Amino acid sequence: MKISVIGCGYLGAVHAASMAELGHEVVGVDTDLAKIESLSAGRAPFFEPNLPELLERTLASGRLSFTTDFADVADAQVHFLCVGTPQKRGEYAADLAYVDGAFTSLLEVIAPGALVAGKSTVPVGTAERLAAQLAEVRPDAMLVWNPEFLREGFAVKDTLHPDRLVYGVPDGEAGERATALLDEVYAAILAEGTPRLTMDPATAQLVKVAANSFLATKISFINAMAELCERTDADVTALADAIGLDDRIGRKFLNAGLGFGGGCLPKDIRAFMARAGELGADQTLSFLAEVDAINTRRRVRMVDLAREECGGSLMGRTVAVLGASFKPDSDDIRDSPALNVAEQLRLQGANVRVTDPAALGNAKSSYPNLLYVEDTEEALTGADLVLLLTEWREYRELDPEAVGALVHRRALLDGRNAVDPDRWRAAGWTYRALGRRA
Numbered sequence: 001m002k003i004s005v006i007g008c009g010y011l012g013a014v015h016a017a018s019m020a021e022l023g024h025e026v027v028g029v030d031t032d033l034a035k036i037e038s039l040s041a042g043r044a045p046f047f048e049p050n051l052p053e054l055l056e057r058t059l060a061s062g063r064l065s066f067t068t069d070f071a072d073v074a075d076a077q078v079h080f081l082c083v084g085t086p087q088k089r090g091e092y093a094a095d096l097a098y099v100d101g102a103f104t105s106l107l108e109v110i111a112p113g114a115l116v117a118g119k120s121t122v123p124v125g126t127a128e129r130l131a132a133q134l135a136e137v138r139p140d141a142m143l144v145w146n147p148e149f150l151r152e153g154f155a156v157k158d159t160l161h162p163d164r165l166v167y168g169v170p171d172g173e174a175g176e177r178a179t180a181l182l183d184e185v186y187a188a189i190l191a192e193g194t195p196r197l198t199m200d201p202a203t204a205q206l207v208k209v210a211a212n213s214f215l216a217t218k219i220s221f222i223n224a225m226a227e228l229c230e231r232t233d234a235d236v237t238a239l240a241d242a243i244g245l246d247d248r249i250g251r252k253f254l255n256a257g258l259g260f261g262g263g264c265l266p267k268d269i270r271a272f273m274a275r276a277g278e279l280g281a282d283q284t285l286s287f288l289a290e291v292d293a294i295n296t297r298r299r300v301r302m303v304d305l306a307r308e309e310c311g312g313s314l315m316g317r318t319v320a321v322l323g324a325s326f327k328p329d330s331d332d333i334r335d336s337p338a339l340n341v342a343e344q345l346r347l348q349g350a351n352v353r354v355t356d357p358a359a360l361g362n363a364k365s366s367y368p369n370l371l372y373v374e375d376t377e378e379a380l381t382g383a384d385l386v387l388l389l390t391e392w393r394e395y396r397e398l399d400p401e402a403v404g405a406l407v408h409r410r411a412l413l414d415g416r417n418a419v420d421p422d423r424w425r426a427a428g429w430t431y432r433a434l435g436r437r438a
């Protein structure tokens with residue numbers, strides 16, 4: 001089947017290559033020429049494990065291509081809408097300008113009977129608004145919402161082997177045709193027994209933001225427990241292990257530390273609150289404001305801990321920051337807790353050196369005043385304080401003796417509860433972490 005994927009960022013590039021892997025003829029469209037040139041040449045424009053191999057394989061098969069020209073997708077039967085929905089500047093609401101822009105371009109070329117499947121995360125009501133526009137131009141075309149749940153760092157696996165597929169389809173014959181087309185697209189995934197849930201478009205749009213809000217709430221819940229642990233000399237990792245063994249709670253997403261960042265959880269909970277307000281339900285999601293506030297407080301607490309560790313002032317102290325991306329196995333620095341902390345340390349007078357295996361290029365453009373060091377050893381050499389802020393495997397596996405030989409002072413703040421405190425303390429380190437005994 002001929003498929004288009006509109007918007008080739010973290011979501012779209014992976015989706016396009018994955019759909020080609022499933023055997024479809026796929027054309028990825030993006031307005032960013034540099035991105036299209038890079039993808040066409042088989043170079044992933046961002047760091048994502050397994051994507052380079054997948055791109056190479058599917059480009060070589062002849063089933064995958066990329067373009068900036070919407071005319072090239074005029075004959076596609078299914079169009080996946082994957083453009084960004086960032087937070088509006090100075091507001092909580094989602095900026096739908098990219099969705100509207102891409103949709104307008106699509107309306108100029110869309111073929112009779114084609115299906116538009118929205119994958120971007122949007123405020124509930126967006127699908128219905130776009131469907132009404134589509135009906136005016138192409139009454140025989142269909143629009144469904146098919147939200148995406150992939151995680152960066154696992155994007156290829158999550159796309160090809162998702163926990164579930166969600167189809168938000170209209171009632172009636174159009175809905176049945178749309179469902180059949182999507183089933184054809186995802187046939188290989190469905191054949192693995194992946195649950196496929198069909199529902200109305202409003203519910204499908206809500207499922208996505210509800211899932212992200214729940215995940216954000218789970219993280220902030222454990223981080224609230226961490227705040228209490230800090231006041232009572234208790235240990236949040238032991239607490240998480242103990243409550244996590246209850247099947248009803250589960251241990252996943254109970255890792256306390258610097259909290260959540262990235263291009264999705266923070267902006268999605270804010271956009272959800274904004275949308276609830278528009279719907280006259282301001283009170284309903286007010287707890288998400290607290291989820292957001294707890295999350296931000298963890299960053300402030302980390303900076304306070306660093307200052308304490310430096311005897312009350314960061315002025316002139318050399319601080320090595322391990323990690324810049326918002327999570328390991330990604331070069332994404334959107335709302336990165338690590339960079340936020342690094343910048344606060346710099347503003348308080350510390351000589352901050354940031355290192356990261358993949359994200360330094362992106363970090364430099366957003367935080368140009370920080371000092372970046374490619375080499376981990378160089379970042380650590382002579383440091384008065386080490387902050388582990390993104391738990392890349394190479395940082396989790398650092399040898400405390402070897403690192404101890406490089407630094408000026410053996411002091412580690414573990415912002416992700418990522419290493420074994422006993423091992424580091426045994427090597428003579430002062431080890432401190434959020435939510436754990438000093």
Ligand SMILES: NC(=O)C1=CN([C@@H]2O[C@H](COP(=O)(O)OP(=O)(O)OC[C@H]3O[C@@H](n4cnc5c(N)ncnc54)[C@H](O)[C@@H]3O)[C@@H](O)[C@H]2O)C=CC1
Pocket residue numbers: 006007008009010011012029030031032035082083084085098099101102103105119120121122148149150151152263264
């Ligand atoms: N990044 C992720 O892990 C996931 C993202 N999402 C959602 O997917 C959507 C996209 O997110 P990302 O891929 O992270 O964003 P991104 O910013 O990496 O990619 C968006 C792409 O859309 C392109 N674009 C903008 N306007 C366009 C237009 N008119 N025509 C064609 N292309 C256009 C941009 O140039 C960019 O390459 C968002 O709604 C996000 O919330 C959902 C699940 C996972």
Ligand SMILES: O=C(O)[C@H]1O[C@H](OP(=O)(O)OP(=O)(O)OC[C@H]2O[C@@H](n3ccc(=O)[nH]c3=O)[C@H](O)[C@@H]2O)[C@H](O)[C@@H](O)[C@@H]1O
Pocket residue numbers: 121148149150151152153212215219252253254255256257258259260261262263264265326327
């Ligand atoms: O809508 C999206 O874009 C995606 O958002 C998240 O995926 P992602 O942002 O890639 O990363 P997560 O693994 O969810 O981590 C988000 C943040 O939470 C933090 N986190 C995660 C787990 C945890 O226990 N503690 C914690 O602080 C991570 O360090 C990271 O900063 C969701 O997990 C995906 O299901 C969703 O599709």
